[in-house]
Amino acid sequence: QVQLVESGGGLVQAGDSLRLSCAVSGRTFSSYAMAWFRQAPGKEREFVARISANGGSTDYADSVKDQFTISRDNAENTVTLQMNSLKPEDTAVYYCAARSGAPAYSPLRYAYWGQGTQVTVSS
Numbered sequence: 001q002v003q004l005v006e007s008g009g010g011l012v013q014a015g016d017s018l019r020l021s022c023a024v025s026g027r028t029f030s031s032y033a034m035a036w037f038r039q040a041p042g043k044e045r046e047f048v049a050r051i052s053a054n055g056g057s058t059d060y061a062d063s064v065k066d067q068f069t070i071s072r073d074n075a076e077n078t079v080t081l082q083m084n085s086l087k088p089e090d091t092a093v094y095y096c097a098a099r100s101g102a103p104a105y106s107p108l109r110y111a112y113w114g115q116g117t118q119v120t121v122s123s
Helices: none
Strands: 004-007 010-013 018-024 032-039 046-051 058-060 068-073 078-083 092-100 117-122
Touching (some): 046 068
Parallel strands (some): 010 117
Antiparallel strands (some): 018 078
């Protein structure tokens, strides 16, 4: 069974940075594509960033491109999301997700999820 635990969320001011981490249990982490999604109150869960199993391919939502960076450490079974120049519209619960095979955009394609971490950006 794969378990994901996010950390690093919090309350920050606009323009600040945060670094989210996702610790993944299991011996097959290096075979999973990973992604970050977010969900704001009253909105659907949306794709933020994804990374291939070997870390060689990354992709971002247009809204966070050049602002967020996803990375992974297959030796430490972790995936991170570095978020810079945060804006109030980045406020959401951020979720880490894993799937076997290639990265995907749709949350429906991910089998494993963390519990989420709240990010609140004040103006």
